[in-house]
Amino acid sequence: MRIAVTGAGGFVGRAVVRELAARGVSDVLLVDRAFAARPSFEALAGDLADPTVFARVGQADAVLHLAALPGAAAEVDPAASRAINLDLPLSLIEAMAGRRLVLASSIAVFGGVLPRHVNDETVPVPASVYGTHKRMVELAFADAVRRGTVSGMALRLPGIVARPRGAGGFGSAFLSDIFHAARAGEPYVVPVAPEATSWLLSARAVARILVDALLSDATDGEAITLPALNIRIGTLVEALGEVGDTSGFTYAEDARRRAVFGSYPPLSTSRAEALGFRADADLDALIAAAFDG
Structure with missing residues (x-):
């Protein structure tokens, strides 16, 4: 199975690369704008918005999409956030028709004012550009799963x-x-x-979860909040x-x-735990x- 990881040169991406190597996964394409060190797998340095780069990613059997514009930067430049955090994932959902896609979403979808307890039934109410774009991608992914055009899951990451x-x-x-x-x-x-x-979740713990999700056969259209x-x-x-x-x-x-x-507030993540995802x-x-x- 050919795997592609976008944002592979970033902090979480590097942890994922280490986890893939530790598990003996070999057919991997790493994609990012640049790599600080020589990667242990085949690497493609370029912008995902480049059609040639995007096409290489879209040919994989399974994709882990980590590339994103961080929240504070997204708030300063909503247009860039739309291009990176919304348009690219939407295009990737379409490109991966019939194959597996794992999307890194965020607890930012919950907004700034949270209830006394957050669980799998808590309704997201984003209060930032970043959170809003992440929530829009979650909804588009859920619709694609509903229509049977893609498999995989969207995972809401906490502070790493x-x-x-x-x-x-x-x-x-x-x-x-x-x-x-x-x-x-x-x-x-x-x-x-x-x-x-x-x-909070360590990079090591989130990498285990992301690779578990990528290599799994499980599919869930509704975004999954990770344990922390x-x-x-x-x-x-x-x-x-x-x-x-x-x-x-x-x-x-x-x-x-x-x-x-x-x-x-206190957090309950029974759906994630049922899939075997664990915090530190x-x-x-x-x-x-x-x-x-």
Whole structure:
């Protein structure tokens, strides 16, 4: 089976590549605008909007689509978000007719004001350009599954850690920067209060889930929210202090970032768990995975 992975040079993409290699998968095409290092599989450097590049991806038996414009960048440039986060996935859904497609969606579809508990029945109400475009793709994918023209699933990713420091375009970059500052023993101003809560998953854990979904025969038209640890930020800082140095950490809450990235309620993901998708075992496991890259 020929597999293609878009956005393969990105943070999550690199973790997926490692997972595919670890499982002995060999017939893989990696696609991204550029690769920082020589990939372990066949690689195609180019823009997915290029018809030649897109055609190569569309010839695969199964595609994992990770390429996206991050949320903060999407809010600044809605036209670019439409081209990258909406038009390209819609074209890919059409191109993959009769074959398998796994789409990386996002918890951004839920918007900024969440109910007291989020589960598989929670209705998405996006409140950003990024979240709206992701939700539109989810609906188009569900319709394609309903019509029987494509198989696979759309998976809503939570906060993934630890992204490279100062990850461009990600408003949630501080959730990863906390790890880097603790490891380096540097002072850091946490932009949310200690009682803020976020849904976090390590790159290693999300890569396992994405590859499981890609290699599976399961199909679900309704987007699936992935499991994650609901982490209190103060508890995370305390735990990081056990393996790094957080003595120079202080808190200065930014109300907007608290509302968007630090107000997450308890999460239930029974549909994902029924498929065998699992979050990191606990906070210590998440930290270990994040520090191991």
